[in-house]
Amino acid sequence: MSNHEQLRQLILDILLLGPEEYSLELCRDQVETWDSLSVVSIAVGLNETFGYHPTPSEATAIHCVNDVISLLEAKGISFGD
Amino acid sequence: MGATILFESEAKSDIHVLDAAWSSPDTFAFVPDKLTISTDWLNAALDSLPNHLARNHFALLTSGSTGRPKLIVAERQRAESMARLLDEVQLGAAATQTIVTLPLTYCYAFVNQWLWARVNNRKLILTAGFSDPDALDREFERAQDAMLCLVGAQVPLLISLMEKARFPGIVRLHFAGGQFPQEHLDSIRDFFPNAMIFNNYGCAEAMPRLSVRLADATIPASNIGRPLPGIEFSTDTDGSLLFRSPFCASAFVEEDELTLTEQSAWIATGDFGRVTDDGSFELQGRRLEVFKRYGEKVSLPQILATVQLSWKGEAALFREKDGGGEDGCVLVLAPHPEDAESRLILRDFRKHHSRAQWPLRIEGSDHIPKLQNGKIDTSGLSVLENKTTYWRQRI
Numbered sequence: 001m002s003n004h005e006q007l008r009q010l011i012l013d014i015l016l017l018g019p020e021e022y023s024l025e026l027c028r029d030q031v032e033t034w035d036s037l038s039v040v041s042i043a044v045g046l047n048e049t050f051g052y053h054p055t056p057s058e059a060t061a062i063h064c065v066n067d068v069i070s071l072l073e074a075k076g077i078s079f080g081d
Numbered sequence: 082m083g084a085t086i087l088f089e090s091e092a093k094s095d096i097h098v099l100d101a102a103w104s105s106p107d108t109f110a111f112v113p114d115k116l117t118i119s120t121d122w123l124n125a126a127l128d129s130l131p132n133h134l135a136r137n138h139f140a141l142l143t144s145g146s147t148g149r150p151k152l153i154v155a156e157r158q159r160a161e162s163m164a165r166l167l168d169e170v171q172l173g174a175a176a177t178q179t180i181v182t183l184p185l186t187y188c189y190a191f192v193n194q195w196l197w198a199r200v201n202n203r204k205l206i207l208t209a210g211f212s213d214p215d216a217l218d219r220e221f222e223r224a225q226d227a228m229l230c231l232v233g234a235q236v237p238l239l240i241s242l243m244e245k246a247r248f249p250g251i252v253r254l255h256f257a258g259g260q261f262p263q264e265h266l267d268s269i270r271d272f273f274p275n276a277m278i279f280n281n282y283g284c285a286e287a288m289p290r291l292s293v294r295l296a297d298a299t300i301p302a303s304n305i306g307r308p309l310p311g312i313e314f315s316t317d318t319d320g321s322l323l324f325r326s327p328f329c330a331s332a333f334v335e336e337d338e339l340t341l342t343e344q345s346a347w348i349a350t351g352d353f354g355r356v357t358d359d360g361s362f363e364l365q366g367r368r369l370e371v372f373k374r375y376g377e378k379v380s381l382p383q384i385l386a387t388v389q390l391s392w393k394g395e396a397a398l399f400r401e402k403d404g405g406g407e408d409g410c411v412l413v414l415a416p417h418p419e420d421a422e423s424r425l426i427l428r429d430f431r432k433h434h435s436r437a438q439w440p441l442r443i444e445g446s447d448h449i450p451k452l453q454n455g456k457i458d459t460s461g462l463s464v465l466e467n468k469t470t471y472w473r474q475r476i
Binding site for chain 2 (some may be wrong): 013014016020035037038040041042044045068
């Protein structure tokens with residue numbers, strides 16, 4: 001499974017989204033389930049899936065899916081697949 | 082004082098023994114053959130009753146708040162009035178007989194069936210319940226204008242053991258002793274096409290009924306309707322559901338302590354509840370089934386009600402702490418769900434609950450473990466083997 005697909009599955013799972021709701025532009029203020037607990041969940045999920053645990057400030061700075069990709073790419077995890 | 086102890090097997094062998102005990106002025110206890118307490122404890126509890134309870138009363142055992150047995154003492158005249166009232170409020174479904182599938186020592190079967198038959202002069206049909214499904218099937222087949230009292234946990238047995246049977250002779254069907262099996266309502270109507278189906282609510286301290294309403298697919302199982310005539314409901318500041326009833330028990334003995342109850346007193350049902358917009362009452366969980374998680378109230382019955390919006394199999398919850406030590410719960414489904422089925426459940430969690438109220442995990446299993454009395458073995462759920470995790474929270 002590509003990194004894009006793994007990230008998609010993770011976000012769908014944590015935010016309980018339908019597949020049609022997901023996009024790279026999806027932002028925090030567009031989804032009611034993207035709450036404070038989900039910020040923690042996303043951080044834990046990223047560690048489980050990609051082996052990188054965002055710091056608290058990195059986790060709270062994530063506002064959309066593209067932010068996750070930018071963060072992970074900065075840590076050497078490629079989304080060029 | 083030496084109150085009589087009457088064991089269930091004695092009444093099963095000869096029901097007139099129970100009639101004789103009821104007719105005798107001395108207070109008696111009617112108990113299961115297999116006691117989880119000693120007869121010494123039972124005798125001591127009966128001996129602790131004040132003089133006015135030593136005559137014209139009876140005593141039954143129930144589970145106390147600590148899980149240890151609790152002896153409930155009730156006045157016979159009040160219980161007879163309750164049995165008459167139960168008959169009056171079920172208009173349109175006159176029953177001439179009742180088929181007993183539960184132990185008669187259950188307050189529910191004792192008052193709703195044995196005493197109901199006695200005071201209303203109806204026929205009582207004793208069976209071995211689902212431990213002898215063939216014999217039970219024959220009784221159901223033979224039934225004519227019969228009333229049946231079941232608990233929700235018996236419905237999966239009915240479905241698996243009497244597949245596609247039809248019992249038109251059952252005209253009244255009662256459910257009590259736990260959450261109404263709303264998820265099986267269509268199947269129940271298929272089995273009993275002529276039955277009026279009732280969702281009963283009560284507790285042993287109420288001896289036992291507080292409300293009875295017709296089952297309706299459009300009304301959640303947690304809605305218990307309005308109290309019976311003469312009975313009142315109220316809620317405490319913390320949401321505890323209270324009742325006041327002229328039919329209530331006179332006393333109970335729990336943990337060696339005797340507590341006398343007054344008809345004018347507000348008594349805790351052990352549930353949380355609230356009044357709905359239409360004036361009916363809605364249960365929000367047993368006191369032990371409601372807890373706070375990240376500051377939000379989590380009601381296990383409400384979580385289950387959400388699961389049952391789309392899931393037609395069995396479902397149960399057990400409590401577990403998350404990685405941060407916060408209270409949570411785990412949902413177990415049986416049989417194993419398809420991916421699309423668990424997605425539908427998750428969709429409904431998102432729609433109806435905040436994240437703090439979502440279960441920590443959704444697990445699937447071949448079966449849900451049950452106790453001897455048919456209720457879910459929640460402690461067995463957590464250690465069940467061959468479970469599969471279909472979804473989990475990351476916290």
